[in-house]
Amino acid sequence: MKSIYLQSIALFLAVAIFFASCGSTTMIQSIPSDAKLYMNGEYMGNTPYTYRDTKVVGSSTLVKLEKEGYNPFNTSFSRDEELDVGALIGGVFLLVPFLWIMKYKPFRTYELQPAAEGFDTNYYSIPSGLDKAKADKLRELKKLLDEGVITKEEFDAEKKKILES
Structure with missing residues (x-):
């Protein structure tokens, strides 16, 4: 009975870690701020902007910043920048979280050129x-x-x- 109880708790914790670690967040900032932000061609808002997704390791996101009087700025980032310890631990129990073992850097700042x-x-x-x-x-x-x-x-x-x- 005690073994089933411990297994249930372990499974619950593994699932909780799995769901908590699937998402990754990064704050997109620009110098100067208040630039229009497009991600994968879709207007998202103005900078600063908090971006969160549940893409798997290696997925890329295209970024375009525009501001009056500045050159458009195009770049991309991938979900392979930092190790996600929660996904690593969840992967030990369920294997699937290894798809989300990497996460984004917490901040990224892009400087627009006049x-x-x-x-x-x-x-x-x-x-x-x-x-x-x-x-x-x-x-x-x-x-x-x-x-x-x-x-x-x-x-x-x-x-x-x-x-x-």
Whole structure:
């Protein structure tokens, strides 16, 4: 009788740990704050925003931030950033929680870059008086800046050379 009671308690605790550990939460912040947040193409609200899901390990989420006067910021994050001890313990009892053994970092902050002069922040349209070849070079340069390959100072210097050529 006592053995069944202990097994029932162990099973109950395992199930409780399982359900508690399936979800993961991360706080998405931006500098400056109050940017529009899109996740997997769906508008979620403005930053700061608390995101929670029950996706399995390795699942990715696409993030897009937009704010007037700033370049759109695109990135992604995956549910493989930190070990979830609760899911690990639950997995020992039920095996299934191993699908949720990893979780998100608790916070993530993205810094938006001010829009380059002469660019439409939504569509990167060609400013009047600028030929297509220069516009294409500027778009490529802007992409390097957005990806962090070059600094803002390098961007400005190269932009000046392109516009003066």
